[in-house]
Amino acid sequence: MEMIMKKEKHSSDKISEQTLHEILLQIKYTLNHLEDITADDRAILVKLVKQNNKIVEFLRELQIEEVVEEEIFDTPTTDPSSKYKHLNELVQEFMDKKESLKELEKELKKHKDEITPGQVGEA
DSSP states (O other): OOOOOOOOOOTTOOOOHHHHHHHHHHHHHHHHHHHHHHHHHHHHHHHHHHHHHHHHHHHHHOOOOOOOOOOOSOOOOOOHHHHHHHHHHHHHHHHHHHHHHHHHHHHHHHTGGGOOTTOOOOO
16 A cells, blocks of 8 residues: 655745745756757767668668579489499509508608608708
């Protein structure tokens, strides 16, 4: 339950002219301040509307080009024999490289004492 308190007015309660004048001056200052704030807000709104209009004009002039996807990878063939041939070629290439790497490893072991790490020279 809210209690609203009202000041009862009596004929003996009088506001002096000085107090009334001070209250009216305070109201005047408050109204002037509110008018200044409103004028500042209007100026900001005008700037925002102009900025929005510039953005809309820019977007309207912007031309969008259609991007076409290119195929990066070859389309897989459905022929199982060609898949098998390709896989077989890859395995054969791996085996050939493996053999040559073993030969290189053997050569490096033979000349291990002659190799100095970090030294670069002519072959």
